[in-house]
Amino acid sequence: MNWLNSEAFTVLDQKIIWSDMIGNIFGLAALALGWRRSVWTWPVQFLAGLILFGAFFGHLAGSAGKQVVVMLVALYGWWQWQRRKGEGADGQIAVRFATWAERAAMLAAAAVGTVAVALLFEAFPNLSWDPWPDAYIFVGTIVAMYAQARGMVEFWFAWLLVDLVGVPLNFANGYAFSGFVYVIYGALVLWGMRDWWLRSRTTTALEGAHA
Numbered sequence: 001m002n003w004l005n006s007e008a009f010t011v012l013d014q015k016i017i018w019s020d021m022i023g024n025i026f027g028l029a030a031l032a033l034g035w036r037r038s039v040w041t042w043p044v045q046f047l048a049g050l051i052l053f054g055a056f057f058g059h060l061a062g063s064a065g066k067q068v069v070v071m072l073v074a075l076y077g078w079w080q081w082q083r084r085k086g087e088g089a090d091g092q093i094a095v096r097f098a099t100w101a102e103r104a105a106m107l108a109a110a111a112v113g114t115v116a117v118a119l120l121f122e123a124f125p126n127l128s129w130d131p132w133p134d135a136y137i138f139v140g141t142i143v144a145m146y147a148q149a150r151g152m153v154e155f156w157f158a159w160l161l162v163d164l165v166g167v168p169l170n171f172a173n174g175y176a177f178s179g180f181v182y183v184i185y186g187a188l189v190l191w192g193m194r195d196w197w198l199r200s201r202t203t204t205a206l207e208g209a210h211a
Helices: 018-035 041-056 059-084 100-123 131-149 154-172 176-180 180-211
Strands: 007-011 012-017
Touching: 007 100, 012 018, 012 176, 018 041, 041 059, 059 131, 100 131, 100 154, 154 180
Parallel strands: none
Antiparallel strands: 007 012
C-alpha cells in the first residue's frame, strides 16, 4: 500500500498524493449519493475509509485509527438507512431538522469529543501532527456522519464547519488535492443542503397530516 502515499502528479507546484486524490474522489461520490439520499453513500464512505486506512497503516497510527472509526460509523449509517428506506414520499429516507435537544447533544458531543481527542493527540504526538485542528476535523466528521445517518439537515451545516478548518489544514500538510476540490465540495454541500431543507418541509407536512 506504499504507492498510496506516493506522488501521482504535480499541479501548480503542488504535489498530488494518490491516497489524497482517491480519498477525495470517493468523498465527492459519497457526498453526491448522500444528497440523493441513496443508501449507497455508506458503502462508498466505507470504501474511502478502507483505502485511507491502507495508506496510513504502519506509519501513521492515529490517522489509520481514525479511519476505523469512520468505517464503523459508515456501517451504522448503512444500518439506519436500510431500516428507514421508504419513509420518504419518494420511497427514499425521510429527512428532517434536528430537535433543539438533539442539536444541543451534538454540539456538546462535538465540544467534549474535540477536547478529549486533542488531549489524547497531545499525549501521544505520533498520533497527529496538529492535535487541535486534527481533533476538530475528526470529531466534526463523526458528528456530521451521525447526523446524516439520522437524516438530519444539520448534517450539511456540520460538513461546512469541518471544511472551514479542513481545507487550509490539508493545504498546509501537503494534501493539495483536498484544497482543489473544495469548490466542488462547497457546491455539493449547498445544493444538498437546499434539497434536504426543502424535503424536510414535506416530511413535516406529512407528519402534520397524519397527526
